[in-house]
Amino acid sequence: MDSTICSRCGAFPEDADHLLVGCTTAKNVWQHIWVWLKISIWAQSSTVREVLEGVQDQIRCKNWKKMVMVVTFATFWSIWRCRNEGIFNGNYIPTHKAAEMVKEETFIWMRNRYGPKVHIDFKILQEHYTDKITPPGQR
Template identity: 40%
Template sequence: MKLKKNWKPIIDRFQAKLSAWKSKTLSFGGRLTLIQSVLGNLPTYFLSLYVAPEGVIQTLERMRNRFLWGASKEKKKIHWFSWDTVVAPKKAGGLGVGVWNNIAGIRKDLLSKEISVHSVLSKISTANGATWRSELSPNGIYSVCALRHRWDYRPPNADGNFTWIKEVPLKVNCFIWRARRGRIPVALELSKRGVILESLTCPMCNEQDEGADHVLVECRYAKQVFEGISRWCKVNTADCQTIKEVEDSVSQLGLGHNRSITLLAVYFGAFWSIWKSRNARVFNKNRIPPDKVIDMIKSATYIWVKNRGKFGRFTWATWSQCPLDF
């Protein structure tokens, strides 16, 4: 099994799974779930029996990478984040996809993570004879869990921690995670990646270039939406100029954990609805009035929190008055 050609049945099986699940029929969150659960576990049995050549690991990772971003061998798509960011744990600012490792080259891989083999497991002579000790655990006992935690460690993200909310659909969480870093297909970001556009101006206000923070927060259209949401929630985010500032402000405004999560869910829904309205304007030439967008946010977030949350029972009448009153 040292030759890549011996792994062809595994690679073909992997490719067949990818073909069966057309990436264009799934949202970003759906593709993320698929490569984490189904595709991530597909070759596990074979990898537990045989040492995979480095070329095989790279081929499988490229296939997962292309599928996540909706690309294929025939059709290229923009990869908005490096694969290293995608596989990083969520606590480190990634998506927590995980990665397969070439066990044959573990020493080289450990060094690339600044982990010495000696710290993982070393032989120590004692009065009672030789014993093994790991510096990764406080008790000196080696565990796969301790090594995994050390392997997954990433320096603190300059963008700050992102709050993943289970009351909000995964595709919406992923969108906000990308938008905070400006990695959504707005005009400025597309132009940076070589996409030729007729104009970089925001299609919602026609006043400034379209960036992620502008179209979702600073744009006159977005501000009208947030004014209505702020009156509904009885909070104020008028001074916020970026997506991160809105998230941080809302997290501090909620009184108690449940209310903070509820308020964040509402504002995540606002970002998502504004983006959908922007897409309707760009692709269908349809301008949705801000009042209608506010109604969309109220109904969508009511369904999300009602069916996904565990904050107790509440009615539409209570929710429509203020989402923090139930």
């Protein structure tokens, strides 16, 4: 019988919340993503639900919320892909590479959704919408 212990950290049982949010490897990927988006919240999230609720509850601007939600799902997907790459192919993907995969996935998903002529300038989005985030405890 295969072990249910997390293949990445080897410390806890692997369930969806641990794999996608709670594992130290996942936390490192999220740290890269939050820094990239210039968001300093959700560091204490330990479940998928808490991350999704954090996006819904703490970002007030509709367009920025949509963008962060796409990035959130791309992060979940990339963490899952990296985990599977390690388990099934024996290839460990470092967290900084996983974070780059998130950026690539986000771009591809947005391109497919809005067409090839779309130009996504994350820097402008960050600068314009970062002030639209409600800090924890001020909701």
